[in-house]
Amino acid sequence: MDSKMLVRLGAVIFVAIAITATVIELTRQEDTARVRTAPQLQPSADPLKAMLRRCQGLGEAATRDGDCLSAWAESRDRFLGRTPVPAAPQPDER
Known part of the structure; x- marks a missing residue:
């Protein structure tokens, strides 16, 4: 393998990791949005x-x-x- 091929392969791997991290982060934000609505269900103050x-x-x-x-x-x-x-x-x- 020549150096151009290694650079391209590294770039493809980097982009794949970046896309995976973005997808994981977006799914986490949806979960925290659901959790934030839960305190509304708590009873009124005693x-x-x-x-x-x-x-x-x-x-x-x-x-x-x-x-x-x-x-x-x-x-x-x-x-x-x-x-x-x-x-x-x-x-x-x-």
Whole structure:
């Protein structure tokens, strides 16, 4: 084989590899496009989760906040699979 033939053969192999890589990349882009639409199917935001985030931002002050205490109790009940216990009626103080 002479040098011209080797150069041509190298060019053909290079073009074949480039076409193969392009086809693979184009098929990957189609797959990622389908994946991007999946988050739309997720349920709406949980109000308990938002409350827990707010309490997290309060830091130590959240231990004295009634809303945070009730949110933690509800979260604990959900985690343990318990039904929340209704609050005992407070006696009238007169």
